[in-house]
Amino acid sequence: MWELIGIWLAALLTLCIFSFLYRDNPFYRFAEHLFVGVSVGYGIVLTVHQGLIPFAWNPLRDAFTQQQWIGLVKIIPICIGALFFARLFPAHGWLIRYPIAILIGVGSGLAIPNVMRADIFEQVLGTLTPFAQIHAGELDPFQIFGAILMLLGVISTLTYFFFSVEHRGVVGGVSKIGIVFLMIGFGSAFGNTVMGRVSLLIQRVDFLLADWLHLI
């Protein structure tokens, strides 16, 4: 019963949103505003159940019910977080800088080692590892061509974004090769994005025709 009501509701909301393809209309505006409210509500529930309850409420509760006094330390981040509300009082608005500074400091501190590890060392490793395999005779000519192309693409793309020297002569030529790789990369990203959206469209049409109308 509830599943049937759910399918009808989902189908009507789907049609309301698709009605925007004709033009802006009350049905679309209805679904659009409902979507904003429901999404914000869902975000609040997730934040409470996956953030505040396990990391703030539970340690405090355990501190008082099971005498795990270490949990009381969670009062500090709660007080720091509450400083966000200083924004609502213009005279004390500057206090909001404290939680922002802590969040930005933690984010920056975490970014340095993690970005270095995942986005620099691993990417360089991935680019150069095939050359060790070439040396060991493990790759066929087509894979060797791919490895050389990869190195050329990475160096030329980086050269394109290197603005400390004028892009003339050898640097200009290499940066032009970089543009070629970038265009292929952007084209691939575009193609993948389009196909991702088309997959969603197919899924919605499949829902309407199969689950709702039972036509297929």
Place this chain on the structure above:
Amino acid sequence: MRRQVPLILCFAFGIVMALTEFSPHRFSQWLNKEVIDWTLVIGPFALVLAIATLIQTHWTRIRRRSEYWQYSFLVFIGMIVMVVIGIPLGQRHPVFVWLFRYVQVPMDATMFSLLAFFIASAAYRAFRARTLEATLLLAAALIVMIGNAPVGDLIWNTIIPFGDNLPSAARQWILDNPNLSARRGIILGISLGVISQSIRIILGIERSYLGGVEGD
């Protein structure tokens, strides 16, 4: 007090997080995890502020009877229903799951599927193979799109007597070689930027996140 303390906090938390990431010592690992837990408590308070702003915006629309003000009630209804059900009953309660499955997911998927039409329309108007770069972008996008759809291989295998499943193989080769090399170049550039910006933030050279004016 208003600017120095946040700068000191940012420096201290940034240095602690960067150093504890490298140290395998038990205390260091505990401190790292504890500070990350703190951010999970502090962060949601920023969400509360964002929600307060959303409520204020829509409440003002209703009070002033702005255009389409009636729809603002839907934002409140959607948000309140999700919160009233989700917070006390939990995110795994059947009613909350039902709302997620039959209200939020269909609208979310349909909203994104609408983009298929707009991307196609924009591409039709903007894509012109006038230069080599534009041609490469167009060709890469077309190959990736055709290779992504099973019908691409089917048409190729039916019409062309050689090169079984060539569209999907060509798509995979483009994604694994020229596309990946361009992405690696971009990722390396972004990573170096992130690291230098993080160092600037931790050392207090970059202070724009504090907002306001000097001496405030």
